[in-house]
Amino acid sequence: MRLLLIPLLVFALTGCKRGASPSSQDNRQQITINIKSEPQTLDPRKARALTDINLIRMFMDGLTRIDKMGNPSLALAKKVDVSADKKTYTFTLRDCKWSNGDKVTAQDFAYAWKKSLTPSFNAPNANMLYVIKNAKEAKLGNLPLSLVGIEVRDEKTLVVTLNHPTPYFLELTANPIYFPVNSHVDRANSHWAEKEITYVGNGPFLLQDWKHHNAIEAKKNNGYWDQRSVSLSGLKMVMMNEGSDFNIFDSNDLSWEGSPFSRIPVDALETLKSINKLHSTPVLATKWIRINIEKAPFESNKLRKALALAINRKSIVEHVTQGKQLPATGIVPSSMGLQQTPYFEDGDVETAQKLFNEALNEMGIPSRRFPQITLTFASSQRSRILAQAIQSQWREAFGIEVKLEPAEHKVFFDRISKKDYTLALSDWLADFNDPINFLEVFKTKHCGTNNTNWESLRYYELLEASLDYTDIEARKEFLRKSEAIIMDEMPVIPIFYFTMLYVQDDHLKDVVLTTMGNIDFKWAHVE
Missing domain, CATH: 3.90.76.10 (Dipeptide-binding Protein; Domain 1)
Structure with a gap:
């Protein structure tokens, strides 16, 4: 059956279909997934990107x-x-x-x-x-x-x-x-995690081959402590850019396409929905814009809030991303039960324009001389479309020009960690199911996850105080006040809460997909 949208390049990468190998039993238990791009690292201590974290769990x-x-x-x-x-x-x-x-x-x-x-x-x-x-x-x-x-x-x-x-x-x-x-x-050898010949793991799969920027191959680890639970004999992880030409092809060539490794192209969503092949599941993750508050003119709290209020999130999720995302008016996903009412009104252009003008007056900047600002993002079709939508909304609200600056994923994350940016379109996916996981990202300016140069003593104190409470509601109140502070000072602009969209081979069973965006093939098998 011809089901799945993916680049034609897949034919060159996936090789034979299941059942074509002499060892047919092993071949039936091999799958191919698209991870889109080269992992930044397979060292568990150095991993930050979700793709890297999920790959490391294999090994x-x-x-x-x-x-x-x-x-x-x-x-x-x-x-x-x-x-x-x-x-x-x-x-x-x-x-x-x-x-x-x-x-x-x-x-x-x-x-x-x-x-x-x-x-x-x-x-x-x-x-x-x-x-x-x-x-x-x-x-x-x-x-x-x-x-x-x-x-x-x-x-x-x-x-x-x-x-x-x-x-x-x-x-x-x-x-x-x-x-x-x-x-x-x-x-x-401190570089042991960079090549398959030096990689040493202890997980359900072994790193067998690593053709950088092309494909990674893994095989079952028969020395794994729980190897009886592992049915797959191997996985092939191909790296295919979503910018390639797309076509419909036999789903047996690819067992998994989409979240959490890659993204289904926006122009493919309607087709997949029409043939009932698009799967959607909520995930504890927030798309947001980080602001480097030490870069002019973003020292101004009013300017940061003006940009935040001018974004029409409802329009973005309905007409741009089209993936059943939810507009975000806080950094913690609303499903975690922290936000009782929105911290600000979505798409409040009138208030945004007032704050923008006040900010310019306070900084002594005539509106006609407002500097061009740059929005950096990790290069992908979906991120570019989202960035263009935000660029358009800000131009319409304030008459300002926003330069869009795509960067290859590894370069993008390196620049964020070095605070070499002004505005950065990024996101956060929960590592564990608790609101503090989002709030602690910005606990101090020196946190490796913050990268905005923002910190607040009161914010820090509230998070620390929450640690002493075992009563769930009392603890939530401290966390709720913390989120209110960061939404008032706005070093980060929330845009939407994620959903994961993917297409899965009908014969692939028992893949574990969590609300933290983690995927695990340890128990997976092909029927």
């Missing part, structure tokens, strides 16, 4: 793993004991090995986590480790790593002490920043 395992029901279940840990005060976790490891034959030890976990907490080491998600006692202080260089609450009692026993009771801690440990790294391999 790596942690203490816990999100199961088919969406809950954290024990993985490399066969047992965990939690203290009465909920602050100390004692993990007992299974007998498991790295792909080079070395044992996975508690020391490998401690080594990886402490390396991520080293002040000079670039670990973008190191802030997720800050729930561990003294972790943040160590990352800032104020305390030695020896005082971090990570203890190796023996090669199979890892003890972790937290700053506060953290009900989602076992969900955190399923994230790659909490994965182990083979300490012997990393010490000998």
Whole structure:
């Protein structure tokens, strides 16, 4: 049956169809997916992009793993004991090995986590480790790593002490920043994660071949501790730009197209809907515009708010993105139950124009001399269309010119991390199901996830105070006040809350897709 929209280039990349190989049984359990572009890294400590995180889960395992029901279940840990005060976790490891034959030890976990907490080491998600006692202080260089609450009692026993009771801690440990790294391999070669011949993992699949900017191939890891649960014999991950010509072709050539690895082209959505092949599922993620508030003229809070209020989000999601997204008037997805009423009115051009004029008067800038501003985005068809819509709305509201600046994904993320931008179209996907995951992004200006140069002492204090509350509603009130502050000062402009859109081979079953945008093929199989 001819079902799926994807580039004609796929024929050159996917090779034979299932059933064409002499080893037909193995071949039936091989799938091909489109990851669109080259991963930035396959080192779990350095990963930030969602594609990288999902690829790493194929090749790596942690203490816990999100199961088919969406809950954290024990993985490399066969047992965990939690203290009465909920602050100390004692993990007992299974007998498991790295792909080079070395044992996975508690020391490998401690080594990886402490390396991520080293002040000079670039670990973008190191802030997720800050729930561990003294972790943040160590990352800032104020305390030695020896005082971090990570203890190796023996090669199979890892003890972790937290700053506060953290009900989602076992969900955190399923994230790659909490994965182990083979300490012997990393010490000998810090570039081990860059090539298939040096890559060492411990997950359900092995990195078999890596043709950079073309395709990655993986095969089942028969040495994996839970290899009986793994049915797929292999995966091929092709890198196809959505700018290529599109056509309809046999869905057997591709088992998965779309979120969370790639995006279905906007002009393909209606066709896919008409043949009932477009799948949609909510995801805890927000599309927003980061603002570097130290770049002129965006020191002005009124100017930032003016730009935010002038955007007509309803029009964008209905006529531009067309993917059942929801207009966002806060940074935390509304499904998390934090936002009781919108923090501002969507598309309030009248108020926006008033604030814009007030901002220009305060800065002494005549409207005719308002400087051209630049909106940077990671190059893709969907991002370009969205950027053009925002550019048009701002031009209509204020008569200003906005330069659009696409950048290749790796370059884009590098520039964001270096704060080498003025306005940047970006997003945030939840690592765990709690509003604080969005709010902590901007907790301090030095957070590796912030990159806006904005911080607020009151905002910080509210987030810190929320840690002491076990009552759900009392804690939510602190988080709600925090979001109100950031929406008043507007270092980030929310645009919409995401949905994931994808097309899936009808024969591919038991793929785990979570509201955090995580996908896992560990239990997947082809019928």
